[in-house]
Structures are given as structure tokens and as C-alpha cells.
Amino acid sequence: MTIRTLLLSIGIALLVAARSVHADLVIEITRGNDTATPIAVVPFAWQGTGAIPEDVAQIVAANLERSGLFAPLERQNLLSLPSQQSEVQYRDWRLLNMAFLLVGQIQQPTPNGPYLIQYELFDVIKQERLLGERIQSSPRELRSRAHYISDRVFEKLTGIKGAFSTRIAYVTADRKSATETKYRLQVADADGRRAQVILASDEPILSPAWSPDGRRIAYVSFEGGRPGIYVQQLATGQRERLTQFRGLNGAPAWSPDGRQLAMVLSRDGNPEIYVMDLPSKRLRRLTRHYAIDTEPAWSPDGKQIIFTSNRGGGPQIYQVTLATGDVRRLTFEGNYNARARYTPDGRQLVLVHRNSGIKQFHIAVLDLETERLRVLTETELDESPSIAPNGSMLIYATQQGTQGVLGAVSFDGNVKFRLPSRFGDVREPAWSPFFN
Amino acid sequence: MEKTNIGKSLAFGLSLAMLAGCAGSGGTQEELAAQETAAPATTDSGAEAQGIGGDSSIDSETLAVVEPMEPSATETMEQAGAVIPSVMTVYFDFDKAVVNENERQVLGLHAEYLTLNPAQQVVLEGHADERGTREYNMALGERRAKAVMRYLAVQGVAPSQMEVVSYGEERPAVMGHDEAAWAKNRRVELKY
Numbered sequence: 001m002t003i004r005t006l007l008l009s010i011g012i013a014l015l016v017a018a019r020s021v022h023a024d025l026v027i028e029i030t031r032g033n034d035t036a037t038p039i040a041v042v043p044f045a046w047q048g049t050g051a052i053p054e055d056v057a058q059i060v061a062a063n064l065e066r067s068g069l070f071a072p073l074e075r076q077n078l079l080s081l082p083s084q085q086s087e088v089q090y091r092d093w094r095l096l097n098m099a100f101l102l103v104g105q106i107q108q109p110t111p112n113g114p115y116l117i118q119y120e121l122f123d124v125i126k127q128e129r130l131l132g133e134r135i136q137s138s139p140r141e142l143r144s145r146a147h148y149i150s151d152r153v154f155e156k157l158t159g160i161k162g163a164f165s166t167r168i169a170y171v172t173a174d175r176k177s178a179t180e181t182k183y184r185l186q187v188a189d190a191d192g193r194r195a196q197v198i199l200a201s202d203e204p205i206l207s208p209a210w211s212p213d214g215r216r217i218a219y220v221s222f223e224g225g226r227p228g229i230y231v232q233q234l235a236t237g238q239r240e241r242l243t244q245f246r247g248l249n250g251a252p253a254w255s256p257d258g259r260q261l262a263m264v265l266s267r268d269g270n271p272e273i274y275v276m277d278l279p280s281k282r283l284r285r286l287t288r289h290y291a292i293d294t295e296p297a298w299s300p301d302g303k304q305i306i307f308t309s310n311r312g313g314g315p316q317i318y319q320v321t322l323a324t325g326d327v328r329r330l331t332f333e334g335n336y337n338a339r340a341r342y343t344p345d346g347r348q349l350v351l352v353h354r355n356s357g358i359k360q361f362h363i364a365v366l367d368l369e370t371e372r373l374r375v376l377t378e379t380e381l382d383e384s385p386s387i388a389p390n391g392s393m394l395i396y397a398t399q400q401g402t403q404g405v406l407g408a409v410s411f412d413g414n415v416k417f418r419l420p421s422r423f424g425d426v427r428e429p430a431w432s433p434f435f436n
Numbered sequence: 437m438e439k440t441n442i443g444k445s446l447a448f449g450l451s452l453a454m455l456a457g458c459a460g461s462g463g464t465q466e467e468l469a470a471q472e473t474a475a476p477a478t479t480d481s482g483a484e485a486q487g488i489g490g491d492s493s494i495d496s497e498t499l500a501v502v503e504p505m506e507p508s509a510t511e512t513m514e515q516a517g518a519v520i521p522s523v524m525t526v527y528f529d530f531d532k533a534v535v536n537e538n539e540r541q542v543l544g545l546h547a548e549y550l551t552l553n554p555a556q557q558v559v560l561e562g563h564a565d566e567r568g569t570r571e572y573n574m575a576l577g578e579r580r581a582k583a584v585m586r587y588l589a590v591q592g593v594a595p596s597q598m599e600v601v602s603y604g605e606e607r608p609a610v611m612g613h614d615e616a617a618w619a620k621n622r623r624v625e626l627k628y
Contacts, residue, residue, distance in 0.1 A: 266575070271575040292575040358567075384570070
């Protein structure tokens with residue numbers, strides 16, 4: 001390792017260490033993918049004065065690694081540090097068995113002015129450039145730009161739209177004493193960083209759900225001692241209480257066009273699924289059964305709603321066709337199947353599943369065509385699966401020792417990681433839609 | 437023991453005031469009127485919606501016996517329905533909302549107390565253990581509370597005295613990830 005690389009690594013390590021103190025959710029990778037594509041992400045050359053607030057290349061490398069599809073080369077193994085095409089020696093990267101190479105440079109032409117970021121992506125085998133772009137950024141937006149670059153690289157190499165610029169909502173519960181818990185509804189980047197509290201309460205908060213345009217979040221709040229469904233505008237914090245009925249008010253689920261909200265109410269004596277038309281606030285009742293019917297979710301084409309019902313004895317997943325009202329059962333394997341969600345292509349469901357054992361609640365995937373069920377997680381006491389809008393990864397709530405943490409797993413099951421919070425239990429994750 | 441009785445009077449008064457407020461907001465809301473609230477992004481909603489300290493009339497006859505509470509005297513008075521029974525929680529099996537045989541005696545004491553004190557209100561708080569999904573557990577908690585309500589109603593308690601609320605798995609009585617903890621969390625609490 002050259003002196004320059006060593007100093008660079010130390011400098012960047014210190015920079016990153018300083019940054020991670022401010023993260024609320026910390027990512028711990030528990031399983032990597034052995035078949036991931038090797039890519040070298042070279043630290044972007046910083047051509048300005050003073051410190052740069054973010055290590056853009058490190059963010060990109062971490063994003064690519066977390067997707068489960070890429071294995072970024074560790075920095076101490078970099079043979080050289082090119083920052084533009086003229087400095088690239090393909091031989092170096094072939095020696096390291098890299099398939100792809102990402103380099104870049106960052107300038108700040110005017111002091112305290114915007115940054116100019118240039119990045120280039122190369123195919124090492126074919127020895128050709130795949131992507132080259134120059135973008136601008138304010139200091140505040142550097143992380144967002146790094147996610148943008150990650151999206152572009154990811155999409156170029158996989159054909160799948162990148163989800164690195166998306167966000168996650170989740171609830172933290174900070175138990176201060178036996179009778180006092182502080183609940184917070186938070187929104188963070190998909191990597192757990194830049195978390196912001198959008199609601200703080202002494203009473204439980206549940207079931208955050210993003211509107212399809214990503215501008216609003218619906219949730220259940222027990223403020224005042226009884227549950228109600230609220231919709232809050234993210235930009236302004238302004239919110240509206242939608243329901244205040246006797247009994248349950250829960251499990252809000254947005255229709256794909258954002259004009260309706262499915263929910264569970266027990267106002268008519270029993271937990272049933274209703275659909276509220278948002279402009280008029282009119283309710284339509286979907287289920288009529290003395291069993292528990294709850295946890296609705298819409299199909300991507302808006303024609304069906306799946307829900308959890310114990311009408312067959314224990315909780316299972318059922319589907320109701322909105323045009324006809326016909327209900328049919330979807331799950332037959334295992335004694336507990338609940339809280340199902342469609343994948344973006346509408347062909348599979350992710351759900352909470354238990355086959356046997358008292359703790360073995362796992363996240364499973366049900367193929368709607370083949371009706372085959374596949375267990376995805378090895379953690380226990382799993383709940384609340386939420387899928388990234390590109391279908392590549394899902395996030396869920398689980399236990400790690402005595403602490404509630406978030407877990408994430410790539411859809412092929414190859415990469416798994418955990419996101420514990422530094423402030424108590426974290427649960428109820430909800431992955432945002434695409435913003436771009 | 438004067439202090440204890442005054443304390444209990446205050447407790448009844450507070451409960452009545454709070455429950456009167458609760459019944460007002462929960463029971464009459466049938467319309468779907470939206471409430472626009474220009475709340476800031478971080479809303480501190482810890483404040484209870486109902487006022488505390490409202491004075492309501494207290495049925496002082498229930499506290500006619502002004503004597504030291506000895507254990508045997510307490511039992512006798514419980515059986516006479518003069519005071520709130522001391523056991524205020526009943527427990528359930530996993531994913532079940534059926535009142536178990538061995539819980540019936542406890543509920544019988546509450547039924548007796550409530551029928552003898554028709555002005556007394558009780559909130560039946562349903563809960564579930566942490567396993568499974570949160571909204572399903574909300575419904576399960578409500579099921580359990582309603583099962584208790586039905587049982588009490590059969591014993592003669594007026595439905596107007598009872599209110600049902602579920603906290604699902606959100607308010608465990610015992611923290612822990614084993615059956616010992618879970619068994620203590622599958623419960624309905626009778627809150628006066």
C-alpha cells in the first residue's frame with residue numbers, strides 16, 4: 001500500500017467515523033453474497049480546500065453492497081486511485097478480478113459554493129466507459145447525490161431501477177419506565193441515515209403507510225387514549241384525523257391511485273375491512289364475517305385487496321375482488337399467515353408465516369401463480385415486512401436479544417443485515433415509493 | 437382509614453370524569469367529518485384528551501363501611517360487592533379470546549360489584565402477547581375484552597357500564613420473549 005493510499009484511507013475512515021455518530025439506525029451486515037459482482041469503487045478525488053462533508057464513493061459502495069448484487073473491493077486493496085478516464089489502467093483492475101470500476105472527482109470552484117461531482121463507470125473486461133456524468137450539489141445534498149449516482153450505476157449494470165434514493169418510515173419505542181414509553185414516528189433514508197421525527201407521542205403509534213406519491217403518511221395513533229387513523233403531510237407536518245369510531249381504527253392502506261384508503265374498523269361490532277373514499281370520506285364495507293378481518297393491502301392494479309382473517313380458525317391470507325366482492329383463501333401452508341403485501345409486479349406476496357414452533361414467525365414469500373411458499377428469514381419473531389419499490393429488497397421488524405430491531409433481506413435471500421436503533425426498540429418499517 | 441376512603445372517592449370521581457369524556461368522543465362520532473389540524477411536524481401528543489379533576493357525584497353509599505381493612509374483612513366485603521375486587525386481570529390462551537373456566541370466579545366478583553353499583557363504569561382493556569402481527573393483535577385484544585364484556589353482561593352488568601378498548605401487543609405487562617412473559621401479556625384488565 002502506498003503512503004498516499006494509507007493516508008487517504010485513514011482520512012476517510014476518520015471522516016466516516018465522525019459521520020456515523022449521527023446515525024440513528026446503524027447497519028450491520030450479517031450475511032454477504034458470495035456470488036456478487038465484484039466492482040472497484042475508487043474514492044472520488046477531492047479537488048477543493050478544507051474538508052468535504054461526505055465520502056461520496058463510500059456511500060455508493062455501501063449502497064451497492066447492501067443491494068446484495070455487488071461486492072465492492074475493500075479500499076486497502078485498491079492498486080491505484082484514478083479519478084478520470086485518462087488515469088485508468090484496465091490491467092490493474094483485471095489483476096484484481098474486477099468486473100466494473102467507478103471513479104470520480106469533486107470540485108468546489110467557488111468557496112462555500114456548490115460542489116461539482118463528476119463520475120465515470122467502466123466495464124473492465126470490455127475496456128469501455130458505460131456512464132459518465134457531471135452533476136451539481138450543495139453541501140447539504142451530497143448524500144442525496146451519492147444515492148443518485150448509486151441509482152444510475154445500479155440501473156446501468158442490472159437493468160433494475162435503483163431504490164437508493166428512497167426512504168423508510170418506522171416507529172421507535174423508548175421505554176423509560178414500566179408505565180412510560182416515548183413513541184416516535186420517524187423517516188430516514190433507505191440506509192437509515194438522516195432520520196427525522198415526524199410525530200412524538202406518549203401513546204402507541206402503529207402501521208405507518210406511505211401514499212403512492214410519497215408526500216403523505218397515514219398511521220394509527222393512540223393519542224387521547226383511543227386509536228385513530230391520521231394522514232400527515234410530510235412537507236408541512238399538517239395532519240388530518242380521518243377516523244374516530246368506537247372500537248378499532250387501524251391498518252390504513254392506500255389504493256394505488258392514492259384516492260382511497262382501506263382500513264379496519266370494528267364500529268359495526270366486529271373487525272371488518274372498509275374502504276374510505278378520501279375526497280368524500282364515504283365508507284364502503286368489504287367484509288361481512290364474524291371472524292377477525294384486518295391488515296388490508298391493495299394489489300398493484302387496484303382490483304383486489306388481500307387481508308388477514310381467522311375465519312378458518314387461525315390467521316390466514318384471503319383475497320377479495322373489489323368488483324364482485326368474492327373472497328378466496330390464498331394460504332394453506334402453516335398455522336399462522338398474516339399481514340401480507342404484494343410485490344411491485346403483483347405476482348408474489350410477502351407475509352408473516354409460522355409453520356411450527358412457538359417463536360418461529362418468519363417472513364415468507366408466496367408465489368401467487370405456483371402457490372409455493374418460501375421462507376426468507378432465519379430470524380425469529382419477525383413481523384411487518386415492507387418491500388422496496390424496485391422489488392429487490394425487503395425490510396421487516398424482528399428481535400435481536402431483548403431489543404426490537406429492523407432486519408433487511410434481499411429478495412433472493414442472499415444478503416441480510418440488521419438495523420438496530422440507538423434509542424430503544426424499532427418496529428413497523430414502511431418503505432417509501434420512488435420519488436423520482 | 438379515612439384517607440383510604442377519600443382516596444377512593446377521588447379515584448371514582450376521576451374515573452367517572454374521564455370515562456364521561458371518553459364516552460362523549462367515542463360513542464357519538466358516526467359521521468366522517470374530517471378534522472383539519474394545523475399541527476407542527478413534531479406534535480407532542482402526550483396530553484390526555486379528557487380533563488382531570490371534574491367533580492361528579494359520588495355514590496357515597498358504597499363506602500358505608502368505615503372500618504380498618506383487615507384481610508378477612510376485605511374478603512367478606514368483596515363478596516358483598518362493596519369494594520372493587522382485588523384481582524383485576526384475567527388471562528387467555530394463545531390466539532384465543534375465550535374466557536377460561538378458572539377466570540370465571542374473578543369475573544363473577546366483578547359482575548357482582550358492578551351490578552350492585554350501577555353508576556360504576558369500567559374499561560375493559562384487551563391485550564395480546566408480542567407474537568404475530570400488530571394489527572391482528574389489536575383485533576385479538578378487542579376480542580378478548582368483548583368476551584369479558586359479554587360474560588359480565590350475562591351476569592347482569594349493564595352494557596352502558598362497560599367500555600372496551602384494545603392495546604394489542606403495545607402495552608405488555610411483562611417484558612420478555614418466552615412463554616412466562618407471553619402468558620402474562622395475554623390478558624384483559626378491568627380498569628375502574
